[in-house]
Amino acid sequence: MELALNAPQPFLKRLSMFDWLFTLVLAVGAGYALNLYGAYMDGYDKGMLIATVPALAWLGWFWKPVRPFVLVAFGLALLAIYFYQGDLARMEQAFFLKYLISSQAAIMWMCALIMFATIAYWIGLLARSPFAGKTGTALTWSAATLSLTGLLVRWYESYLIGPDVGHIPVSNLYEVFVLFVLITALMYLYYESRYQQKSMGAFVMLIISAAVGFILWYTFDRQAHQIQPLVPALQSWWMKIHVPANFVGYGAFSIAAMLGIAWLLASKGILASRLPKPEVLDDVMYKTIAIGFAFFTIATILGAMWAAEAWGGYWSWDPKETWALIVWLNYAAWLHLRLVKGLRGKVLAWWAIVGILVTTFAFLGVNMFLSGLHSYGEL
Amino acid sequence: MRADEPFGKALYELFSSMRFAITLLTLLAIASIIGTVLKQAEPYNNYIIQFGPYWFEMFRLLGLYDVYHAGWFLIILTFLVASTSLCIYRNAPGMVKEMRNFREHVTEQSLAAFSHKHAVQHGQDTQALADKAVAYLQGQGFRSKLIPRENGVLVAAKRGAASRLGYLLAHSAIVLICIGGLMDGNLVFKAQQLLGMKKIETRDIPQSQVPEISRLTPENLSFRGSVQIPEGGSADVVFLNVADGYLVQDLPFVVQLKEFRIEHYSTGQPKLFESDLVLLDRQGNKIREATIAVNKPLIHDGVAIYQASFGDGGSKLNLRGWNLFSPAAEAFEVQGAVHESTRLSSGEAEYQLEFTDFRLFNIENLGGETPRQNAMSVKSDNKALHNVGPSYQVKVRNPRGEANEYHNYMLPVTLDGRMYVLSGVRETPNDPFRYLRLPADAKGGIEGFMRLRAVLMNPAQHGEITRRFAEGALPPGERGGELQSRLEASAGNILRLFAQGGYSALGQFVEANIAEGERQQATETFLRILELSTYEALKLANAQAGEPPPATDDATGFFIRDSLNAFSDLFFYGAPVYLQLQSFEQIQASGLQMTRSPGKNLVYFGSLLLVLGIFAMLYVRERRAWIVVKPGNALFAYATPRKTVDFEQEFAKHSQAIEQLATKE
Numbered sequence A: 001m002e003l004a005l006n007a008p009q010p011f012l013k014r015l016s017m018f019d020w021l022f023t024l025v026l027a028v029g030a031g032y033a034l035n036l037y038g039a040y041m042d043g044y045d046k047g048m049l050i051a052t053v054p055a056l057a058w059l060g061w062f063w064k065p066v067r068p069f070v071l072v073a074f075g076l077a078l079l080a081i082y083f084y085q086g087d088l089a090r091m092e093q094a095f096f097l098k099y100l101i102s103s104q105a106a107i108m109w110m111c112a113l114i115m116f117a118t119i120a121y122w123i124g125l126l127a128r129s130p131f132a133g134k135t136g137t138a139l140t141w142s143a144a145t146l147s148l149t150g151l152l153v154r155w156y157e158s159y160l161i162g163p164d165v166g167h168i169p170v171s172n173l174y175e176v177f178v179l180f181v182l183i184t185a186l187m188y189l190y191y192e193s194r195y196q197q198k199s200m201g202a203f204v205m206l207i208i209s210a211a212v213g214f215i216l217w218y219t220f221d222r223q224a225h226q227i228q229p230l231v232p233a234l235q236s237w238w239m240k241i242h243v244p245a246n247f248v249g250y251g252a253f254s255i256a257a258m259l260g261i262a263w264l265l266a267s268k269g270i271l272a273s274r275l276p277k278p279e280v281l282d283d284v285m286y287k288t289i290a291i292g293f294a295f296f297t298i299a300t301i302l303g304a305m306w307a308a309e310a311w312g313g314y315w316s317w318d319p320k321e322t323w324a325l326i327v328w329l330n331y332a333a334w335l336h337l338r339l340v341k342g343l344r345g346k347v348l349a350w351w352a353i354v355g356i357l358v359t360t361f362a363f364l365g366v367n368m369f370l371s372g373l374h375s376y377g378e379l
Numbered sequence B: 001m002r003a004d005e006p007f008g009k010a011l012y013e014l015f016s017s018m019r020f021a022i023t024l025l026t027l028l029a030i031a032s033i034i035g036t037v038l039k040q041a042e043p044y045n046n047y048i049i050q051f052g053p054y055w056f057e058m059f060r061l062l063g064l065y066d067v068y069h070a071g072w073f074l075i076i077l078t079f080l081v082a083s084t085s086l087c088i089y090r091n092a093p094g095m096v097k098e099m100r101n102f103r104e105h106v107t108e109q110s111l112a113a114f115s116h117k118h119a120v121q122h123g124q125d126t127q128a129l130a131d132k133a134v135a136y137l138q139g140q141g142f143r144s145k146l147i148p149r150e151n152g153v154l155v156a157a158k159r160g161a162a163s164r165l166g167y168l169l170a171h172s173a174i175v176l177i178c179i180g181g182l183m184d185g186n187l188v189f190k191a192q193q194l195l196g197m198k199k200i201e202t203r204d205i206p207q208s209q210v211p212e213i214s215r216l217t218p219e220n221l222s223f224r225g226s227v228q229i230p231e232g233g234s235a236d237v238v239f240l241n242v243a244d245g246y247l248v249q250d251l252p253f254v255v256q257l258k259e260f261r262i263e264h265y266s267t268g269q270p271k272l273f274e275s276d277l278v279l280l281d282r283q284g285n286k287i288r289e290a291t292i293a294v295n296k297p298l299i300h301d302g303v304a305i306y307q308a309s310f311g312d313g314g315s316k317l318n319l320r321g322w323n324l325f326s327p328a329a330e331a332f333e334v335q336g337a338v339h340e341s342t343r344l345s346s347g348e349a350e351y352q353l354e355f356t357d358f359r360l361f362n363i364e365n366l367g368g369e370t371p372r373q374n375a376m377s378v379k380s381d382n383k384a385l386h387n388v389g390p391s392y393q394v395k396v397r398n399p400r401g402e403a404n405e406y407h408n409y410m411l412p413v414t415l416d417g418r419m420y421v422l423s424g425v426r427e428t429p430n431d432p433f434r435y436l437r438l439p440a441d442a443k444g445g446i447e448g449f450m451r452l453r454a455v456l457m458n459p460a461q462h463g464e465i466t467r468r469f470a471e472g473a474l475p476p477g478e479r480g481g482e483l484q485s486r487l488e489a490s491a492g493n494i495l496r497l498f499a500q501g502g503y504s505a506l507g508q509f510v511e512a513n514i515a516e517g518e519r520q521q522a523t524e525t526f527l528r529i530l531e532l533s534t535y536e537a538l539k540l541a542n543a544q545a546g547e548p549p550p551a552t553d554d555a556t557g558f559f560i561r562d563s564l565n566a567f568s569d570l571f572f573y574g575a576p577v578y579l580q581l582q583s584f585e586q587i588q589a590s591g592l593q594m595t596r597s598p599g600k601n602l603v604y605f606g607s608l609l610l611v612l613g614i615f616a617m618l619y620v621r622e623r624r625a626w627i628v629v630k631p632g633n634a635l636f637a638y639a640t641p642r643k644t645v646d647f648e649q650e651f652a653k654h655s656q657a658i659e660q661l662a663t664k665e
């Protein structure tokens, strides 16, 4: 009981040996990469690589499971690179690559694991089985790990196709969907551990599964998984940060919408005894929209800065930009309703659901139905 | 409005109210949606076709063709700036006060009414317990103040005041961003237009003849326009598209294009668009040289120059014209240049050739369906994409002023295993091209086809063709008789019909003269006769040109069939000539966009404040705590402007801690 009175220790003092070891590994890895590839990088690239070390370290200190996650995903990616030996054709020959950790193999495993995780969470929810819930968590972590591995390996593979083709895998709809699965799964896992509520997983995994369904369709029907070189408009440093920032927003809004559905069902008495208390759902919904809104703001600003460089104006009222603004206004309104007007519950839950529909339109619909300057992601 | 409330005050209330701001934001969102659904800044003709004259005029009056620059849209933005400013002005003083003070004037009664409070008993000295509480709260990140009260002490503490600062930052940021945006919008021009000082130019006239009233001076604060410069050329203006016309913006310097380059990946996708520029001052002195590319603009003198597009800068074309009305296989020379036009006389009629485009590379998908590929392989080996070489486009305008557009490739293309020279035709720019396939001869040229066509078209040669055909068709014993002349007559008839109107003329003949039940068979016979006669025609044509006779193989068979198809299709070609590209001198043009946007810095600064503000608002949690310590008992109260689950947990934790402090010696 003594503890309640003690002021918390300063943050750095709370770090364990493993935290420091993790940081050391990151720093050594980055140093090695700089040494190996520094000659091919420009100032921005180097800056980004160096900045990744404290960013990941902080993330690992702040939320401990990130440490093994990052180590395993990067480790697997390094293993894949080792197996490739600089020859793309070995994808078909090396067992490990062909069946486990070539980018496509890893991504297909990710898809399967997400599907299994969804089933496990639903069993956990319906049968009130803690074991199934734990299985769901483990499967989601594995899926997230493989999706990060898949993206990293894909990055490497793109350079094997041709040095001028190589680029970070956030440049087309296929790649960003994998990114979406990764980010949404990680964010969900964070809130799951923060609130110790596995039953939310059943709902959140549904929207991730939908993304997985899209990835599978896109791969098998459209062959969209192939790595294409970057058209000049996308050859920009801004892309590397604009796109991921956007997906933190999309992922967060997706989670919020699924929790909105859960809230509405629970309020009608459906699954109510199995789901977290409405206040908890409401609170997580607020947290996700808050983080999503913050990152979406950053992403939109980065987009404007990129547009200023690529199109000659930071704001052209291009349909994609305009819909980003509408999404942003929508969630700004959500936050105002909750924080300024003190609204809770039903209206906000519905609003979050409509919000994800608007967001989906901004993300996919604009590319499909409206023409504009944004040059990636035609279906 | 009440009578004792002055109008100004009511207006202030309205403008600074959240409801008004939200209404404006909603309007802004709706307007934005309209702007994305209705394609903006199209030529007005397209809108007329789409909506009809009545709605076209209606929508034009509402400014829907350029929503984001419509007067009412700008007014909404301006109101938003005013409203948000007033909102800040109204809330800021209170917030600053809130940030500063500890709310030390709370009374015990008001604390007792709090929803989050916890009373404890203690047996300690009031001052000592208060000190311990202060130490505890400080450890938890609170700043606190001790205020002696009658028979006790009040501890007032708070943390997270920066959250209010966040509000001020984020909302001021919105004002700044809107002002920056309005600065870079076309407010000044709108005002000048309203006052009649400026006018949009709608005529298609040389830039130098555009009158002063449609020109903007180099001093203009902000603009965004574009211009296309051919290699070796220069520009000292850009064009701003406004409504259904344009304005000419004079630049403070001259931009010269030395060279424009395109590079491609091995897959055919473009890899690089790049322009070598020279900047000169208005007197012609060189200022600097630079190379710009997409995503790599040049900024000079506050004007940013971007690689925006590319086009043809007047490539010189050397063509061979084939007169499609004449039964001679001779070509004539035609010179042309893209963006220019030439006259061409054919018989009595004068045609105008308007060259519209030239392309050095054409990456086409010739494999039809791309083969299904391995889902595990990230490498695309699409072998269907090919560079099929140069092509150009020309409009052929007839004496009545109607024009078809043609897209002609220079080199033969392999389709279905055979080589063709392609020529696309379309009636209007919105149609896709329909491609005519002229079969290439053994040398890869169209001479062979043209010779055959000339022979087929020439009635004087038909007699010889049909004679040879009939002789070939009959066994030696039956030649020269009645049968032969009947065969010759019908072959002659078929050739004449075909020469006059291709397959459709034959079809009409069959329909008019042959009984329903026998048409199928007759058609087959006719086609067979036509093909065999054409084979004779081909031999004749080759012999007359001194070429070796055609081989008797499949290739010749296909060539004859393709030739007949092409011959027949030429009746629908719509032009009296086919213009074959012989050689060219490519001159490219680079499309540059130039902008001056002084509001940009304000917008970026505002964006920075916005991000800082949002994080502060959302992640700095404002908390207030009070502890009234009196002899024997103490009351802890906890408050926040926003109740969350964290808040409840903290309350429980702090309550427990205070309890411990109170009970422990």
Ligand code: HEM
Pocket (backbone or CB within 6 Å): A332, A335, A336, A339, A340, B016, B017, B018, B019, B021, B022, B025, B083, B084, B087, B088, B091, B163, B164, B167, B170, B171, B174, B614, B617, B618, B641
């Ligand atoms: C695009 C426009 C706007 C955005 C993105 C925006 C964003 C926000 C956000 C995220 C909050 C957070 C809630 C909080 O922490 O309390 C907030 C609060 C608030 N907003 Fe806005 N806002 C906008 C426009 C306005 C306007 C126009 C007004 C006033 C007329 C306004 C008035 C307020 C007020 C009074 C608060 C509560 C501040 C507090 O109590 O901390 N907002 N705004």
